[in-house]
């Protein structure tokens with residue numbers, strides 16, 4: 001699956017976002033180490049801190065299916081049209097848990113251009129327990 005196809009999955013799942021409170025819908029799609037596609041959208045809650053991010057839900061799907069490493073993860077979001085939506089701090093840590101140094105983190109900007117990052121770009125000097 002190429003990047004364009006991956007972002008088609010992002011846009012499709014973004015349509016299902018439950019974002020009643022912020023109105024900011026986010027979609028995420030990732031390819032795991034088994035070559036499987038996993039998608040997630042943000043799911044907000046009346047109790048605001050209980051809401052979950054799109055990337056977290058895509059990662060949850062990957063783990064539940066037996067995937068363990070992210071090869072490529074893509075994200076896009078905005079109130080209606082796309083806006084800047086680089087992963088939030090918490091999602092950077094969640095992505096880092098399952099990313100390698102060469103994992104591709106793709107963000108579609110407001111102009112529809114794909115920006116590409118690596119783990120170290122988004123979370124330098126990350127916290128990680130040895131196992």
Ligand code: THU
Nearest residue numbers: 022024026042053054087088091
């Ligand atoms: N959101 C995500 O889903 N991913 C991010 O990386 C940034 C923020 C969601 C959380 C909340 O539902 C909405 O976007 C506004 O913050």
